[in-house]
Amino acid sequence: MRHSTYLEVNLGHIGSNFEKIQELAPRAEIVPMVKSNAYGNGMVPIAQFLVRDCGVKKLGCGTLAEALHITEECPDMKADLIVYSDTELHDSDLRQAYLNLNITPVLAQPRDLELVLKDPTFKRMPLIVKLNTGMNRLGFTWEELEPFVPRLKERGIEHLMTHFARSSDVLKPGDKTHRQMDEFNKVRTALLEAGVEIRGTSVSNSGAIEQKFGVEETFVRPGLMLYGPPSVTDPISWNGAQCxxxxxxxxxxxxxxxxxxxxxxxxxxxxxxxxxxxxxxxxxxxxxxxxxxxxxxxxxxxxxxxxxxxxxxxxxxxxxxxxxxxxxxxxxxxxxxxxxxxxxxxxxxxxxxxxxxxxxxxxxxxxxxx
Missing domain, CATH: 2.40.37.10 (Lyase, Ornithine Decarboxylase; Chain A, domain 1)
Structure with missing residues (x-):
């Protein structure tokens, strides 16, 4: 440990950045990312501040272990925790956390969705489904998701989402981000026409929010910009305070x-x-x-x-x-x-x-x- 070398984190700056994000996306609910120790700034105190002082109802984690750490350190916290990548769904012991705590996994692979739809203990868990619209990391293509449509009609999708690969670039018509948005809308339309209820959607990460792209969806998911730095750096348009x-x-x-x-x-x-x-x-x-x-x-x-x-x-x-x-x-x-x-x-x-x-x-x- 150190004494005279330290990282001073100003929670007030995070609060100010949160307000600026809400101005960019006035109709969307903000789901802040607190993964990776809140981008190195301290996951627990920042999660507590966001829920207590900013009124946040949902927080984004990268791993189930991060979500469990928050619930252990903040047992009275009134917020839903979303696990975006390392869900541990196929560990029979670890997945009990999704049944007993306010933690929900993002379903991004056919085997994950199949497990949740087949296991009767998960019948009340809201379905958060991620689409692969061109980033090719995690998420369903339409070809992978279509076979599940009959069962999705029975449950509905609580939150349909995707992730942009190049929103840190200055957006231009016809670029990668616009093509991903078109693919998202195409799959959303196909699901709706098939009778699948979609109760919420999100597409915008920091770079997209900075450029007011996709902010009309139900949620936005700021990460880096919440802590100060811009995602789009040439030119810099985000005037957040480095926390x-x-x-x-x-x-x-x-x-x-x-x-x-x-x-x-x-x-x-x-x-x-x-x-x-x-x-x-x-x-x-x-x-x-x-x-x-x-x-x-x-x-x-x-x-x-x-x-x-x-x-x-x-x-x-x-x-x-x-x-x-x-x-x-x-x-x-x-x-x-x-x-x-x-x-x-x-x-x-x-x-x-x-x-x-x-x-x-x-x-x-x-x-x-x-």
Whole structure:
């Protein structure tokens, strides 16, 4: 664990982002994604905040284990938990959770739907059915779903959904996202014409919501945007506040001459400079490929130097910076401006999702409301 290196999570920013999402989708019910430890920000406190302060009635999990963790930590929480991928339906012991708790699986494979329709103990469980409209990850094609239509007429579908593969691109008529939407509508129409009742629908993930695409459905499912960063980054249109602030400190600092070796490997300074050692490394989520990443500290431009080790990293500055950055000064790797984490991700040819989810359990989460 750490003390002076921490992730400060502002719940108030999440609340503000939630309100902005509702403005983009005024008629839809918001189903926030809290999977992967709420994108690295802390699943339980964020789930509690969303239900208590934002009035959320449904939360999205990636795995059954995540949903069980929430129910164990929050036994009085009045919200339905939806498991979107790793449902564990075919484990006879684990699937009892769907019968005894407020947890519902997304049915995305023929064997899952067959199990639920055949097992009489599941006869009252609402059916959430996912369509594969072109992402080709999980979900039913129409050819796979059509044989189930006679039995679906008896039960109805509580929630019909799909997932867009390229909604983080700027949308254009006829593109992949529009074709997926057309396929979704085609299957929806076929089900309705066959007499299957569909009580709710959803298609929009963060990128689609940012572009107001598919927001007229019953639900929207924001993930990344709820926590601040945009999904569509060229250009950025989402003005959400980055909920977290990754803070560390100056552990040590010293002047270096050109050619000075620093750290593991053969990494020598390219010129005279000022080196700052910070107590955050790949054991904390500061990935090794961050080497070379440009940062601004106390108004001074520097970059991560050499090999990042498990426990520390180095930031290289021009020599004159030494009067502005001292030992024990606080350093923000990213702050509440969503452009900062997006820029770091872009520099490293990755995405903000990975940066946030990568913060390890060694980094304490500190929660603030304002």
């Amino acid at each position: 977290s602030r990754l803070v560390t400190k100056v552990l040590s600092s010293f002047h270096v001459k050109k050619g000075t070796p620093v750290g593991y490997g053969v990494n020598v300074t390219p010129k005279d400079g000022y080196m700052v050692v910070v107590p955050i490394g790949y054991g904390d989520g500061m990935f090794t490929y961050f080497s070379g990443t440009k940062l601004n500290v106390n108004g001074c431009d520097g970059y991560i130097f050499g090999r990042i080790s498990m426990d520390v990293a180095y930031i290289f500055f021009d020599p004159e910076v030494s009067s502005k950055i001292k030992v024990d000064d606080r350093i923000e790797i990213w702050n509440h401006d969503n452009r900062v984490i997006t820029d770091i991700a872009t520099q490293n040819k990755t995405i903000a999702y990975q940066l946030m989810c990568g913060i390890s359990s060694r980094i304490p989460r500190i929660y603030k409301v304002k």
